[in-house]
Each structure stands twice: as C-alpha cells, then as structure tokens.
Amino acid sequence: TESAGDNDSQDEEETTTTATTTRMHGCKLRPDEGLDSISSLAPGSISSNLLVGGTNTVYAWLIQWLADNLGYDVTSIVALPYDWRLSPDKMESRDGFLTLMRKKIEAAVESNGLPGIMVAHSMGNAVFRYFLEWLRVQMQHEAYARYAQQAEHAIATAAVSSHHRGPFWRGRAIYRNIVGERENNTNTAEEDEIFVDFTRAFEPDATEKSKSNHQNKENRQEDEDEANSAGSTKKYPKLWELAKMEGDSQWIDWLGKHVWTYVGLAAPLLGAPGPLRSVLSGENMGLPFTDEEARILELSFGSTSSVNPIPTKMGFCDDPDDREDSRRAKRNKSKSRKEQNRNLACLDELVSDIEARANETYNPWQDYPALRLLLKDRVDYDSAFPMIRVEREFCDESEKSPCANQTAIDFSAQDVMNGNIFDQFSNIWKEEKDPLGVKLEQLQDSWWKGNVPNMLESTPERPHIKHVVMAYGTDVPTEAGYIYKKIDRKPNRSNNTTSAEGKEAFDGVPEMHKVIWEEKHGRIIEESMPEPSTFTESILFKKKQTRRPFNSGDSSLWLHHSGDGTIPYLSLMWAHTWLLHATRAMRSTNHTMPMLEGERISNPHNALDSIKVSHRPKGGNDWIQGYGADPRVDENYDYSSRSNIGDTGTS
Numbered sequence: 001t002e003s004a005g006d007n008d009s010q011d012e013e014e015t016t017t018t019a020t021t022t023r024m025h026g027c028k029l030r031p032d033e034g035l036d037s038i039s040s041l042a043p044g045s046i047s048s049n050l051l052v053g054g055t056n057t058v059y060a061w062l063i064q065w066l067a068d069n070l071g072y073d074v075t076s077i078v079a080l081p082y083d084w085r086l087s088p089d090k091m092e093s094r095d096g097f098l099t100l101m102r103k104k105i106e107a108a109v110e111s112n113g114l115p116g117i118m119v120a121h122s123m124g125n126a127v128f129r130y131f132l133e134w135l136r137v138q139m140q141h142e143a144y145a146r147y148a149q150q151a152e153h154a155i156a157t158a159a160v161s162s163h164h165r166g167p168f169w170r171g172r173a174i175y176r177n178i179v180g181e182r183e184n185n186t187n188t189a190e191e192d193e194i195f196v197d198f199t200r201a202f203e204p205d206a207t208e209k210s211k212s213n214h215q216n217k218e219n220r221q222e223d224e225d226e227a228n229s230a231g232s233t234k235k236y237p238k239l240w241e242l243a244k245m246e247g248d249s250q251w252i253d254w255l256g257k258h259v260w261t262y263v264g265l266a267a268p269l270l271g272a273p274g275p276l277r278s279v280l281s282g283e284n285m286g287l288p289f290t291d292e293e294a295r296i297l298e299l300s301f302g303s304t305s306s307v308n309p310i311p312t313k314m315g316f317c318d319d320p321d322d323r324e325d326s327r328r329a330k331r332n333k334s335k336s337r338k339e340q341n342r343n344l345a346c347l348d349e350l351v352s353d354i355e356a357r358a359n360e361t362y363n364p365w366q367d368y369p370a371l372r373l374l375l376k377d378r379v380d381y382d383s384a385f386p387m388i389r390v391e392r393e394f395c396d397e398s399e400k401s402p403c404a405n406q407t408a409i410d411f412s413a414q415d416v417m418n419g420n421i422f423d424q425f426s427n428i429w430k431e432e433k434d435p436l437g438v439k440l441e442q443l444q445d446s447w448w449k450g451n452v453p454n455m456l457e458s459t460p461e462r463p464h465i466k467h468v469v470m471a472y473g474t475d476v477p478t479e480a481g482y483i484y485k486k487i488d489r490k491p492n493r494s495n496n497t498t499s500a501e502g503k504e505a506f507d508g509v510p511e512m513h514k515v516i517w518e519e520k521h522g523r524i525i526e527e528s529m530p531e532p533s534t535f536t537e538s539i540l541f542k543k544k545q546t547r548r549p550f551n552s553g554d555s556s557l558w559l560h561h562s563g564d565g566t567i568p569y570l571s572l573m574w575a576h577t578w579l580l581h582a583t584r585a586m587r588s589t590n591h592t593m594p595m596l597e598g599e600r601i602s603n604p605h606n607a608l609d610s611i612k613v614s615h616r617p618k619g620g621n622d623w624i625q626g627y628g629a630d631p632r633v634d635e636n637y638d639y640s641s642r643s644n645i646g647d648t649g650t651s
Helices: 046-050 060-069 088-095 097-112 123-164 167-178 189-202 206-213 217-231 237-258 273-280 291-300 302-307 322-331 347-356 369-376 413-417 420-428 435-448 490-494 535-540 569-589
Strands: 116-121 259-265 388-395 405-411 467-471 478-489 511-518 524-528 546-549 613-617 646-650
Touching: 088 097, 088 123, 097 116, 097 123, 097 237, 116 123, 123 237, 123 259, 123 302, 237 259, 273 291, 273 302, 273 388, 273 420, 273 435, 273 478, 291 435, 302 435, 347 369, 347 569, 369 569, 388 420, 405 420, 413 420, 420 435, 467 569
Parallel strands: 116 259, 259 467, 388 478
Antiparallel strands: 388 405, 478 511, 511 524, 524 546, 613 646
C-alpha cells in the first residue's frame, strides 16, 4: 500500500507497514469520498465487531437527524473526508486537499445560495483551524499577485504614454516608488510628490507614532529584522504589506459569505497527550498488534503533531520571559504571544479588571469556576501533576531496583511545542535510527518552516464566524499524563557501548511505567502498567492494573470535570475563553459600537457579566442558572444519586 504518513525515509522492506507520502509498488491509498466516508467507522468489519465494540457511528446519526427533523436533502450536505495519517501541509502538497476543500465549500454555497454550517469532529477541528490559517495566507498571496501584475502592467504601459501625464504616468510614479527605483534617483520631484500622497493613507496615526517613539532600541531593531525577513521573500516588499491587508479583509468577507455557523464536536483545542504517548512508546488502540509495532506506524504519521499539547500560558501576554518568546518565534518563523494577541485585549488584562471588583462580600468568580481556573489560577497541563515524567535509576552492576541513585525529569506541554521532549528522549533512550530525532525533523518541516503560521505555538482564538457552537462530553476517565522509567547500568554507560557481537548497543523503545488519569469530577488517579508476559496480554491488557490516587501536586489547581475519554477537559474547556471574545474586541476598539436589538454588550468593568451559564442536574428536565455545586468539595457531592452533576450550557 502507499504510505500513511509524512516520513518517507524508511527501508524498502518496511513500506507495507510504514507510512510515507510516496507511492510504493504501484498502489495508491486515499480517503473514501461522499457521505458514506463519514457515516461510520469500519462498518460491519470483523475488527469493529471484535475489537472496537461494533460499528462506530460517526456522522450517520447527524445526517439522519437533519433529514428527519429539518428536512435536509442529502445533496446539500457535503462531506470533507481527509487522510487522518497526514499533516495538513502534506495533504495539500500531495492531493491539493485544502484547495479542493475551499472549492467544495464555494460550490456548495453557490449552489444553495446560502452560507453553510461547518461541523467538525475531534481532529477534524484541528484540520479546520489549519484550513482557516492556510486560506488567510492564500488570499494574501492572491492579493499580492494581483498587485504585482497591475503594477507591472502600469509601468509597461506608462513607458508609452508618460508624456501625457495621465493615469498611466501616475501609476508609473507609484510603481517606481513601491519597487524601490527611487533609491536609484530616477524619480522626478513630481513623481515623489505623487507617491507621498499615495502612501499617506497607510501611515500610522499619531497614537501609534507616539507608541513607536517610546519603544526601546532593542525592540525597534527586532521589529526591523522581522519586517526585513518577511519582505525579503517577495520581489516587492511594499506591495506585500498592502496585499496582506487586502488579503485579510477578503478572508473575513469569505468567511461571512460561506460559513454561517461552526459546530466543533470534541475539539482538542489544546491538543491531547494521547497521540504523544503513541509516538514516545506506542499505542495499539485495541488492534491486533503490539504497542511497539503500532509505534512504527505512529512515528511516521504527521497527523500526531496536529494535536500536540499546547500550554495555556500561550494565551496570555504577561510571560516573564518575553525576550525568549520573541527569539523562539523568530527562530520558528511564527508570531510571539504579544503579536498573536495584538488585536484583542489580553486575557491577563481582563483578569485584573475582574479582580478589581472583588471585596469581602462579592466574589466575581463565584459563578464561573472554569474560567477562574483558566484565567486566575492559570491551570495548565502540568499544574497538578507532570504531563510527562522520566524516572531514571543509575545502578551498579549488582544493584537491584530501586537503586540509590535516582533522578526525575519533567516535561511540560511547552517542551512538546519546542521539540525539546523528542531531543531529550533521544538522549535518554538510544534507539536504532533515532526515530524520535526523525519525528522532530518532521515536526519542524511541517510546522516551523511552512508559510502557514505555526498553530502549535498559540492557543486557538475564536474563529471569525458569526455563530460558534462547541460541544463535548465530560466525566469519562481520560489519560492526562505519563511516567516513563529508565534503569541505567553503569558498565553499559561508562565502558560498553557495543554488544558482545561488536554491534552498537541500543536501549529499545521507551518504557511507560504509569498512566495518570483524570476521572469523574476532577479526581486524579495513577495506574501502574504491568509488564505483559504473553502476546495476547500485550494486546488486550488482561493483567489487572494497579490504580491509586495521585498525591503529588496541588489537586485544588485541577479541574472540576474530566475529559471525554480521549481529550482532557483542559483542552475541551479552552472554548470558555472564547466567551470573552466580544468583550476583548470591544475593549480594543475603545468606543461603543452600535448594537442590534437583542444583542448583549459586556460590562466594561467586568468581562464576565455577558456570559450566561446554566446547568441541568442529572435526570432533571429544567435548566438552572449557574454551574451547580463544585463536585470536588465533599460536602457538595451526592455520592448516592450524584444529582448535582449534569449538563452545563454557556452562552
């Protein structure tokens, strides 16, 4: 078969089980097309009945419901199946997936005469986010191509009719200044005056000039370096600056015309640790092969990086190490945190205003525990426990584990974002062909070096779409962290780097020692992983795992729910910050916009006032204002009926 992933550096004998983006043995494997491709997962197959618990319905229920209740004609529903093995940039370069996705959406809207409703599930939300960023860049380049063509046409025509001093001559004057010919002193004073009139509209206003004058010398130099770097890739840098503004405007218009509502189901907004585990040590997902065999495939899947964990701190502007953030962004050709948030008030600024209203009798966070944990307490993947920990023992040749010399290394979501975890694991576990080093190169090629901004280095903002609905399940036990263990024998490290046969010795696949789970209502559990003694046990995990409460860290800084079984609650709930979007946009404009009848506007003194929260107790029919009692507090928890737990809605 053809490869499944982004890496095509595997040996030929492995091509039937390893993923690449090139065709092998004349075979070609692509996603299915049409509504059948998104209705069910492996319907009727032996593996689905035996290993996955029967047919896994995906969108079949939604298609049926739309037809039965809203009168949808299936011909007006467009499926956008994608190759879940590939990173989005490889889907575009191999199959033109993003280009086709744009054309399918445009054709559907043209055919029906109305904007559409975009529904994405799980990783599909990451693909849709990438598509939006890709589309923005695409429209900027399209605008630049038009500008360049018009300018070159103007200068070519002006050569014939310049003596008339007409519009073509005016175009020539503007063009020669834009492309930099004025540096050769070939312009007349009249041409320079025309160009000054043309560019005056794009000069910063007095406020911006004042801010610029107060920048320190180092920051100004960094801005100049970045501008030169961005413009150096274009023949006409000044035209590129204009094209970016026009492209952004057209991008907003495109979204308004084509997407009326975005529905995100089980969206991993801040990624998930599970795919990272599959890369570090393998995960067979209940299929009939070992974790180590599954890892060979998963290492080559570029898609695993699409849902790498993203630290919540990337959503704030008050990072104490702004200079390092700026250097990292420049190195990876991405935007720093302040640049990402330049159009909206920072989340940390809103917290200051909210906290200013607190007093002895009033707690502004009382009805918003989720936002308090995110915004005030800054809960992150490593707040209550390490997302990834490596426990190492350095033992004498005759010493038994646990050995006296022990150490631990913790890795956060930020270590995944910058690739440090792959580099460190490669140093700790010496593997043949350095697969994690190859994975790091894959991450860099797809996310750091492309034209599309690296979305793995920023928390997602609410998309520029009129209606947004985010829906997800909660309180299902979900993997949230992993502990690996490595025992180093001193002779192996100090003297023997080769085996008895004279070959270089390798450590093998990293060994996962424990799994950290978030369970119902925010309980943190650690589970010891037994060593399987047979092939069957390695697949089906028949041995009983040891589970106990995880006592390390501050459990009060964790969340009041668990995730949906795959994605941690932290990642799902980041959408709560989108509820502040209108407030943040309003604060940045610094004036009151005209409001439509029925619209709410946020209290400028408390960003939470515009958010309405309600919950429905389990087994109840009525929606009650507020989140309900915090189940982490024992006195609020009804262990017999659990009646205080149910659905939660926000608006």
